[in-house]
Amino acid sequence: MDNSKAIFLKEATVNAADGVQRAFISKALGGYYTNRDLQKARYRDWERARDAASMAKWSAVNDLANVLEKFVNNFERNGGVVHWARDAAEARDIILKIAENAKAKAIVKSKCMTSEEIHLNDALEKAGFGVVESDLGEFIQQLRGEAPYHFVFPCMHVKREAISELFTKHLGTAPTDSPEELTMIARRHLRQLYVDADIGITGANFLVAETGQISITENEGNARLTAALPRIHIALSGIEKVVNELDDLSVLLPMLATAGAGQPMTCYNTLYSGPRKKGECDGPEEFHIVLLDNARTRLLADPEQRDALHCIRCGACLNVCPIFKNIGGLAYGTTYQGPIGSVITPHLRGLKQWNHLSGASSLCGACTDACPVRIDLHHHLLHNRRNAAKESPTLFDRVFHNGFNFVIKRPWLFATGGRIFRATLPLLQKLPLPYMGAWMKTRDLPKAPAQSFRDQWKHDHV
Amino acid sequence: MVCTRRFCAKLVRVSLFVPCFVDQLTPKVGLATAKVLKRLGHDVEFRSAQTCCGQPSFNSGQWGVAREAAIRALGVFRGAEAVVGPSGSCVAMMRNFYPELLKGTPHAAEADDLAARTFEFSEFLVKKLGVTDVGAKFAKKVTYHDGCHALRELRLKEEPRQLLRAVKGLELIESEEGESCCGFGGLFSAKFPMISTAMVQVKGGALARTGADFVVSSDPSCLLQIGGWLSREGKPILPLHIAEVLANDA
Numbered sequence: 001m002d003n004s005k006a007i008f009l010k011e012a013t014v015n016a017a018d019g020v021q022r023a024f025i026s027k028a029l030g031g032y033y034t035n036r037d038l039q040k041a042r043y044r045d046w047e048r049a050r051d052a053a054s055m056a057k058w059s060a061v062n063d064l065a066n067v068l069e070k071f072v073n074n075f076e077r078n079g080g081v082v083h084w085a086r087d088a089a090e091a092r093d094i095i096l097k098i099a100e101n102a103k104a105k106a107i108v109k110s111k112c113m114t115s116e117e118i119h120l121n122d123a124l125e126k127a128g129f130g131v132v133e134s135d136l137g138e139f140i141q142q143l144r145g146e147a148p149y150h151f152v153f154p155c156m157h158v159k160r161e162a163i164s165e166l167f168t169k170h171l172g173t174a175p176t177d178s179p180e181e182l183t184m185i186a187r188r189h190l191r192q193l194y195v196d197a198d199i200g201i202t203g204a205n206f207l208v209a210e211t212g213q214i215s216i217t218e219n220e221g222n223a224r225l226t227a228a229l230p231r232i233h234i235a236l237s238g239i240e241k242v243v244n245e246l247d248d249l250s251v252l253l254p255m256l257a258t259a260g261a262g263q264p265m266t267c268y269n270t271l272y273s274g275p276r277k278k279g280e281c282d283g284p285e286e287f288h289i290v291l292l293d294n295a296r297t298r299l300l301a302d303p304e305q306r307d308a309l310h311c312i313r314c315g316a317c318l319n320v321c322p323i324f325k326n327i328g329g330l331a332y333g334t335t336y337q338g339p340i341g342s343v344i345t346p347h348l349r350g351l352k353q354w355n356h357l358s359g360a361s362s363l364c365g366a367c368t369d370a371c372p373v374r375i376d377l378h379h380h381l382l383h384n385r386r387n388a389a390k391e392s393p394t395l396f397d398r399v400f401h402n403g404f405n406f407v408i409k410r411p412w413l414f415a416t417g418g419r420i421f422r423a424t425l426p427l428l429q430k431l432p433l434p435y436m437g438a439w440m441k442t443r444d445l446p447k448a449p450a451q452s453f454r455d456q457w458k459h460d461h462v
Numbered sequence: 463m464v465c466t467r468r469f470c471a472k473l474v475r476v477s478l479f480v481p482c483f484v485d486q487l488t489p490k491v492g493l494a495t496a497k498v499l500k501r502l503g504h505d506v507e508f509r510s511a512q513t514c515c516g517q518p519s520f521n522s523g524q525w526g527v528a529r530e531a532a533i534r535a536l537g538v539f540r541g542a543e544a545v546v547g548p549s550g551s552c553v554a555m556m557r558n559f560y561p562e563l564l565k566g567t568p569h570a571a572e573a574d575d576l577a578a579r580t581f582e583f584s585e586f587l588v589k590k591l592g593v594t595d596v597g598a599k600f601a602k603k604v605t606y607h608d609g610c611h612a613l614r615e616l617r618l619k620e621e622p623r624q625l626l627r628a629v630k631g632l633e634l635i636e637s638e639e640g641e642s643c644c645g646f647g648g649l650f651s652a653k654f655p656m657i658s659t660a661m662v663q664v665k666g667g668a669l670a671r672t673g674a675d676f677v678v679s680s681d682p683s684c685l686l687q688i689g690g691w692l693s694r695e696g697k698p699i700l701p702l703h704i705a706e707v708l709a710n711d712a
Contacts, residue, residue, distance in 0.1 A: 016660040026664075322643050326660035360654050362647025362661065363521065365614035382521065389523030401524040408482070408513040408531060418486040435652035442659040443690030446487055453480050453489035457496075457508045 004333055005356040011331035012360070021157065025325055028156050032319055035262030042264065053255045054374040056248040057310035060209070064300060067209045067242050068291070074212025078274030080287040088118035091292050095120065095201070095234060098288060099129050102232055104198040108190075110216075110223035111135035112203030113151050113313060114236050114292060117335040117348075120201070131201075132193050134222040136186050143170050149329035151336055152260055152315035157328060190222070200230035200284070204237035205312065206252060207289075210245045213271040214289065217256060221268055233284040235272070239291050240300075240309040246271075252312060259372035260314030299347045305380050308344050310373040317367035317377055323360060332357065339367035343380040351384065352392050358384035415454060422448035474591070475505040477539055479547030479556070479580065482514035484682050491682050494709035495548040495583055498596055501711070502587075512538045517555040521648050525563060532560045536572050544590070545580040548705050550612025550681045553582040558615050582612060583705055584680050588621040594628045598708045601631030605674040605699075607665070607688060609681030610643050622680050622704050629707060639668035646687035662691040670697040680704045 015021065040046045060067045072082050085091035099107065107129050109115065121142070124131045133142040137154035141147065143166050148154035155163075163182055164175045173185045194200075202223050206215040214235050216223045227233050243252065249269075257263040276283035300306055318324045318338030329337040334345045334357070342357035358381040367377040389397060407413050421428075425448040429440050439445070451459070476499050480492040496506045516531025535556065539545050547553045557577045564573040587593050606626065612618045626634050645651065645661025652658075666688050669677045677692070679685050682703055689701030 012654070013656045016656040019663075022660065022664075322645070322661050322664070323657055326657055326664070359650070360657060362610070362643050362645055362650050362658070364610040364643035364647070366610075366641070366643065369614060382523075385521070385523030386525050387523075389525075397522055397524060401519045401522060401527045404514075404519065405527045405530060408516075409534065411511050411513055414482070414513040422486060435649070438652045438655035439690075441655060442694060443662070443687065444693040445690060446686070448487060449489055451489065453485040453492040454508070454510055456489055456493065458510070461508075 004353050007333055008331060008356055008360070012327040015328045015331055016326050021328065022326055024159070025157060025328065029319055029325065032262045036258060039258040039262055039264050049251060049255060050372055050374055052251045053372050054310060056243055056252060057312070057373050058307070060243045061240060061300070061306065061309045064239065064242070067244055068239055071207050071209040071212060071242050074209065075289060078212045079277065080212070080274050080289055083288060083290045085290055085292045087294050091118045091236065091290050091294070092120060092123040094290050095236070096123060096127050098232065098234060099124065099127070099199060102198055104129055106193065106197045107131040107199045107201060108134050108193050108197040108226050108230065109201040110203070110218065110226040111138050112201065112236055113335060114203055114238055115201065116148060117294065118292065120236070132190070134190055134194070134226050136183060136220060139186055139190070140166065147330065150315060150318055151313060194225045194229040197230040199232045199234060200226040201234045201236060202227050204235050204241055205256065206249060207237060207242040208246050208249070208271070209242055211273070213273045215249055215269065215271050217253065217266045217269050219267045224268060224270055227272055228283060231284060232286040232288070233275070234288045234290065236290045236292065238296055239293055240296050255372040256312050256314045259316040259370065295348045299344065304383055305343070305347070307375050308340070308380060310375055311340050312373060314372060316370040316372060320366040320370045322362070322364065322366070339377045340375070343377055343384065346384050351388050355384055355388035358388070415452065418452055422452070473503055473505070475507065475543045477542035477545050478506060478508045479512065479539070479545045479552065480508065481547065481549045481552045481682060483686070484548065488682055491548050491703040491705055494703065494705035495546070497709040498705055499546065502591070502593065502596060509538050515552050515555045517552065518648055520555065520559060520563065529563050532563050532573065533569055535560070536569060536576055539576055542579065544586065545576070546583055546586045547580070548583045548680065548682065548703060550582050550609045550616055550618065551683050553580055554611040554615035556580045582616055582618060582680060584622040584625055585616065585618050588624055594624045596625065596628070596708050598710055599630040599712065600707050600710045602675040603633045603635060603673065604676045604678045604702070604707070605635045605637050605669055605672040607644065607669060607677055607679040607684055608641055609679055609684045612680050613641060618680070625704065625708060626678065632707070635672045635674050637668045637672045639665050644684045644687050646683050648683070651687060662687055666691045666695070666697070670699050674699055676700050676702040678702050678704050678707055
């Protein structure tokens, strides 16, 4: 068995049996559902807003080369420097080189899942650059030495007491159970770091082609400090984050906030328009953007699943996913958890090693209904399963389904097989059979009837 | 033919689409479906060449096998005026996924045609026939479980509830976790039993807390999962298919 699958099965089994943790996550999301529905009700027509948001992304993604070129031209006109990275290694090298040239001593970074995708912190630390996460949740996860649990709410699984203990251990502060006090501890610690840092690294929620600006959405104000105070600002973004016009944000920004966090708008939505210009008294001296492909163009080449590139990383699909809620975000072992992660990780990291995530779904479709940009998420899980079966069919599946097909092709054999199945069911339930045994461990089967439907129908209608 | 209040204006020759596991494990669901349709005055037939719609293979990525099953089903139901199945899941397979499976093949047009003639049981009654009161009596407290395929593939939510509200003596109680999945998902329930079980704990627990006597659904596969868990946990609430409720007229 592939390593990633074995780890997933192990973690999922442990977490799914942890009723206390599951209840904690469920409760944490309770307020989200209420707020989301409240905010959705403020839209005249949420479904039409979804159409508009989806169309804004569709038109950019389906003309990606041209829209990106326009963005890059305008970004450069604003005084920014553009770097193209084909993959994670190239992106890391570009950022390391900037840090080396700047002789950077301290780096501060705001929330950026793309940096998780390329394992940037590891690379910076290995090269001797200290880097500190400035988003509170990410800061906590960095201290814990753990990947984000949810790509919008990185430490949603951590209890307040654990955060207090963590701060006591790493920052030497007195224990407290007040969320405000915990926030103030982190704030006091981080403030000086912004001043000391040579480089601020951010992500980007949207790249506006029309104006060459990048749009960053946040609740804490840390991204503004990260982008504005250090001498050099580096934004790292996937190429699919581009949109055509500034006006597209009028629908995308509120929907990102409502779908993902149940907010009317996120607290801070900032457009960054380049480095400090002549006569300006603040802002970074250098402004770089690293545009990352990392298999996105491969996904773009697949017309069936291309819409997965519409994702605005709001996290709505995670929040409603019964799989995510029951196994937790860390079990996935991916940068992007939940349904969108299960859809795109096989494209980013290989189908053979990551198809099990597409299998681990009841295909309930709650994700697809929740997606503000109408990504056909649960059907893409089916597409991944089909592609995997074609690319590397398992012997078990081939034997099982071809055998099943042999039977259902022949109604007489199906009827006879059914009769034998019903007669032996009491015995079968006691045997440690692969699928049946797994079912019987927690659930009963109904008592098998003496006659099938077709038998009774024939009896009644002759 | 004369139509009464309950009976629809037009009588239809209905071809039953009986899911393979209903045929073998819960035939009473198929019989109840036929009983309700006949009581409304419709002709009901069962074409015994039908077996399985191919969804287990489709969901497992074995689209070649599923395509063969789909092409067979096209033949089985050729010429049928209306194909009615007591399962949102199996009907969604025919309605939504056969056209996808057979797109670009010589069978595409026939798949679209069958999709247009195929109905989930409660959908057929309410949307096609315009009937909500089928003359059933059932003096029990029930809660309703929306199967995900009925809810999100076929977009049926009100139809089964309209039918249940018209049943004499029946009290309908909604549960928390109303639109949550029961965790069945076909082979998923056996391939990932730990996740599937966690899901049914959440859903089944909410259903049991309603205090209802029965959990009713239009999807017999969900009832297999929910009923199996409730039985194992010894919860005092029983699974029942909506056709069985509607067939009850005594």
